[in-house]
Amino acid sequence: MQQFPYWHVQEPSKPLYPNVEWNRPEQRNLRGRLGVIGGNKLGFAGVAEAYSTAYDAWAGEVRVLLPDILRRAIPASITDAVFAPNNISGSLSKGALGDMQALGAWSTGVLLVGDAGKSSETTVVYDDFIASYTGWITLTRDAVDLVRRSAPVMVEREHTLYVLSFAQLQKLFQDVYYPKILTFSMQLAQLVENLHKFTLSYPITVLTLHQGQLVIAHDGQVVTQRWDSPMAIWRGHTAARAASYLLWHSKPLEALASSIQT
Structure with a gap:
């Protein structure tokens, strides 16, 4: 399978970078703070999943931000939650920007986990937050679609991680006018070569799934x-x-390769 010097194949339960796990900080205050943003009146499953998963993945502290309409729906297991103004559709409104920025100031990194709804007002507040935040932003699920118009900004950020479907990756290439076409039928080697060149062109990090292979690309x-x-x-x-x-x-490729170990 491996055909290029920049392509590294990792086997499940056999890490390429075993020192990552060995060097995990024991002190909680050295493990960083994760802010999780998402949810709308119809659901917050992604937020709840991220909250519990992040602690299992050795995050030091985790805090979630949700629309105020969910205040009474959050389970007791989520002990650190902030609620921000919502619009009539039950997703974050423009008035939530200050709360989002406060979460950003507290956090080491932010996860935009989705379930965000499709409101144009929510798109605006997400775009404004992205423009003002300088730490790691991880986007996944429908949050990727919500901020498509910010794609040219996102790909120029050094601390951006997209965790997306292959169809979303196709759209990302289109949104930034990248001169390569991705197809579902393309061989894994072709995708690897394209992501190699894409992440040399832009400082972002990409994690996607193609033909039963999880693919991570950085630098x-x-x-x-x-x-x-x-x-x-x-x-x-x-x-x-x-x-x-x-x-x-501190090394994104090593961190992400270790994070997917089973």
Whole structure:
């Protein structure tokens, strides 16, 4: 399978970078703080999944921000939650920007986990937050679609991680006018080569699934691993682990490759 010097194949339960786990900080205050933003009046499953997963993935502290309409719906297991103004559709309104920025100031990294609704007002407040935040932003699930118009800004950020479906990756290439076409029928080697060049062109990090392989790309380097749990991605579990590892390990490719180990 491995054909290029920048392509690294990892086997499940056999990490490419074993020192990442060995060097996990024991002190909680050294493991970073993860802010999780998402939810609307119809659901917050991604937020709840991310909250519990992040602690399992060694995040030091986790705080979630949700629309105020969910105040009485949040389970007791989520002990650190902030509620921000919502619009008539039950998703975050423009008035939530200050709360989002306060969460950003507290956090080491932010996970936009989805269930955000489709309100144009929510799109605006997400775009404004992205423009003002300089730490790690991880986007996944429908949050990727919500901020599509910010894609040209996102790909120029050094601390951006997309955890997305192959269809969303296709749209990302289109949104930034990248001159390569991705197809579902393309061979894994072709995708690896395209992501190698894409992440040399832009300082972002990408994690996607193609033909039963999880593919991670950063700074022209690509790691692939056999993957049999697509629902872990669609639930937000994979993104929450990835965002958590980025809090306490400084090398993105090593952190993410370690975060997907089973």
